[in-house]
Amino acid sequence: MILIPSIGLLKTVLIAVVVTSLSSCSRGNPIPIKSINNSLLRSANSHRNPSLGNEWLGTLALRDGRERIELINLLNGRQVPLPGLNRPDAQPISVSVNAYGDRIALIRQRGERTELLLYRRNLETIQFLDITPQGIPRHVSLNGTGRVLAIQVSRDGRWDVDIIQLPR
Amino acid sequence: MLTGNQQEPSISGNGEKLAVIIDQQGRSTVQLRNLRSGGRIPLRHLYRHQPHTSPSLSWNGRYLAIITQQGNRRLAVIEDLLTGQIHRLPLRAERQPISLKISPDARKIAFELINQGKWQVEIFDLTKILEPDLPSGITRTTRPLIRDE
Structure with missing residues (x-):
């Protein structure tokens, strides 16, 4: 025997499917922050590798043929100084800023070495971080407090992810 | 240490969740983990539309942004x-996102784009789309209503 569902039942099922799919999907558009975006366009030849704190943007900015790490305060659009962080003999690879913009994790290439380091902006200090077992870092992600670091590391021909607890 | 071809790690603001891109049957797929328990956190929508790139987590890991x-x-x-909702963030037709980062409080998102052959970063406001994802213990209060008698 074949059971044929009533038209009413089919309608109910169809409405339920449509309501479920609509409720799980949103199509609101993000709004560009034009003042910051225009300022970024004007300030360098290009920007890449963005990292966001709550009110901070870290990027790699290309200016005069050289790439530098820049930190921008999103409340006023101004770049803040990072004394001691950028070096003429180093190429930055990956950068990550914490929520409050006071710590920056960085991977950079200097000569034959790929370095992983933590910059404390308030103290203007750089701390070199060891990777154990040894590996070559490629991508870095700093958590909001700046106390935990996730790093993509090339090791024995594969990509690992290391988690490092950082000192205060 | 998490071994076995895992790329583009993104740690949540509170340091408790980790999103990584893994190779799942030849397709780059995001995986979300709880770093305390080591367990996987299921995703409702992000099991298709590969390749996935550039995962990014908000403070408590409530939001996972990805390309x-x-x-x-x-x-x-x-x-x-x-809530299980998925929010699509379309950009203008000529702009393709290369990477993204959501801010820890989920109020902003940064896109890395190539526009007319040039690398660009643009910031967008998400406050009309998402509730903020703030550290636990922070309460938001409204200003008391003061009436002139």
């Missing part, structure tokens, strides 16, 4: 793990 493939376009989406 997916939909048809012939790269499309940024945000999955809300609290």
Whole structure:
């Protein structure tokens, strides 16, 4: 025997499917922050590798043929100084800023070495971080407090992810 | 240490969740983990539209922002793990997102784009789309209503 569902039942099922799919999907558009975006366009030849704190943007900015790490305060659009962080003999690879913009994790290439380091902006200090077992870092992600670091590391021909607890 | 071809790690603001891109049957797929328990956290929407690239988590890991493939376009989406909603973030037609980062409080998102052959970063406001994802213990209060007698 074949059971044929009533038209009413089919309608109910169809409405339920449509309501479920609509409720799980949103199509609101993000709004560009034009003042910051225009300022970024004007300030360098290009920007890449963005990292966001709550009110901070870290990027790699290309200016005069050289790439530098820049930190921008999103409340006023101004770049803040990072004394001691950028070096003429180093190429930055990956950068990550914490929520409050006071710590920056960085991977950079200097000569034959790929370095992983933590910059404390308030103290203007750089701390070199060891990777154990040894590996070559490629991508870095700093958590909001700046106390935990996730790093993509090339090791024995594969990509690992290391988690490092950082000192205060 | 997590071994075995895992790329583009993104740690949540509170340091408790980790999103990584893994190779799942030849397709780059995002995986979300709880770093305390080591367990996987299921995702409602992000099991298709590969390749996935550039995952990014908000403070408590409520929001996972990522770039997916939909048809012939790269499309940024945000999955809300609290409500199960997916938010699609279309950009203008000539702009393809290369990478993205959501701010820890989920109020902003930064896109890395190539526009007319030039690398660019643009910031967008998300406050009309998402509730903020703030550290636990922070309460928001409204100003008391004061009436002139």
